[in-house]
Amino acid sequence: MKKYFLLYCILVFQISYSQTFKNDSVKQFIDKSFALIKSHSINVEDLDRIKNELYSKSANLSSVDELAPLYEGVFKELNDHHGGLKYKGKTYGWKKPLVSNSSYLKEKIKTEKTVKSKVIDKKYGYIRIPGNNDFxxxxxxSISDDIISHINAVNSNKIKGWIIDLRLNTGGNMYPILLGLKNFIGNNLVFGGFNDAKNQSSGKWEIYQDKMLIDGIELNSKTTLKNSLKEAVPVIILTSCxxxxxxxxxxxxxxxxxxxFIVGEPTANYTTAVQGFKIxxxxxxxxxxxxxxxxxxxxxxxxxIPDFEIIGGDDLENLMNDHKIIKALQLLKEIN
Known part of the structure; x- marks a missing residue:
């Protein structure tokens, strides 16, 4: 009898709880959004608790307009700072604080939007690739061809190693960046991909017979290298927060x-694939x-986490004074 009585109490509680909503459309919106989260998100721990807390906060709301800003808290509880609710042209998500910051690099990100390249010390190629908005x-x-053109402008038989600078790369579309750097990454290999919440493969990044495929999509560049890169040429990747x-x-x-090797600062922690779902x-x-x-x-x-952590010391105007560049050059000389 006790079990039946407990079940009855739970059912009564759920029915009465649903009746406390001032506007049923608010509850319906929550239910639909959380069904999508449950089906697709990699962050589903404590999902019932998060949903019930949102129920409590929104029971007396008059409309979904008032509900939408509460999803900032939902995404914080989900520990998902890469996603967000899109509602009437606005985004409601959680921005996780960076582990560090640099006012110098922050200003550079605002003003520098194009690829830069040069030869350092007469024998090392340098290319700096910012983020893009090619969503x-x-x-x-155009992005991949630009990267390859900059490689061509620097590459020669005298180049003994490369520095690929991603300090200003805040994201965007990875496809053209990977395509532009294809000849550095390798050939006849799977060089990365995605795993879902069940640790099952959900996408592969691969290069076979000089053809790049990202999640099964073949990518081809119109611009080609004028001079082939030396096999296993040393590469240093620079990162920032x-x-x-x-x-x-x-x-x-x-x-x-x-x-x-990777040299620089721990990155911003947006290492997830993001997908959009209609509510x-x-x-x-x-x-x-x-x-x-x-x-x-x-x-x-x-x-x-970089192989060699160098915090601060950035000087993109004078690279020979840049602490990360100094470390990169030291490594390249040791490798060669």
């Missing part, structure tokens, strides 16, 4: 490559659905 995949060719999302994916694509005609929800893995199947649930 509609309309600039894949602002290296995020596509910038982090790019760094991960090099991890495990021979004669390759209704005016709302959708972006969720972190997959974790990134490198070529050795290591999963990245947090930020990238």
């Amino acid at each position: 509609s995949f309309k600039k894949v060719d 602002y290296t995020a999302s596509a910038g982090e994916m790019t760094a991960i694509s090099f991890i495990g490559r021979n004669r390759t 209704n005609n005016i709302a959708g929800i972006n969720l972190s659905t997959d974790y990134v893995i490198d070529r050795n199947q290591k999963i990245y649930k947090n930020n990238i």
Whole structure:
């Protein structure tokens, strides 16, 4: 009898709880959004508790307009700072504080939007790749071709190693960046990909017979290298606390490559794949659905920790005074 009585109490509680909503559309919105979270998110721990807390906070709300800002707290509870609720043209999400900051690099991110390249010390190639806003995949060719053109402008038989600077790469579309750097990454290998919440493969990054495929999509560049890169040429990747999302994916694509090191600061911790799901005609929800893995199947649930941590000391105007560049050059000389 006690079991039946307990079940009866639970049912009565649930029915009465649902009746406390001032506006049923608010509860319906919550239920639909949380069904999507449960089905697709990699962050589902304590989901029932998070949902019940949102119920409590929104029971007396008059409309979904008032509910939407509460999703900032939902995404914080989910520990998902890569996703967010899209509602009537606005985004409601959680921005996790960076582990460090740099006013110098922050200003550079605002003003520097193009690829930069040069030769350092007459024998080392340097290329700096910022983030992009190609979320509609309309600039894949132009971005990748620009990267390759800069490599061509620097590359020669005298180049003994490369520095790929991702300190200003705050994200965007990773496809053209990886395509532009394809010849550095390798050939005939799977160099990364995604795993879902069940640790099952949900996407592969691969290069076979000089063809790059990302999640099964073949990518081709119109511009080609004038001079081939030396096999296993040493590469140093530079990161900062602002290296995020596509910038982090790019760094991960090099991890495990021979004669390759990451120098700089721990990255921004946006190492998840994000997908969008429709709630209704005016709302959708972006969720972190997959974790990134490198070529050795290591999963990245947090930020990238450099092989050699160098905090601060950035000087993009005079690279020979830049602390991360100084360390990179030291490593390149040791490798060669």
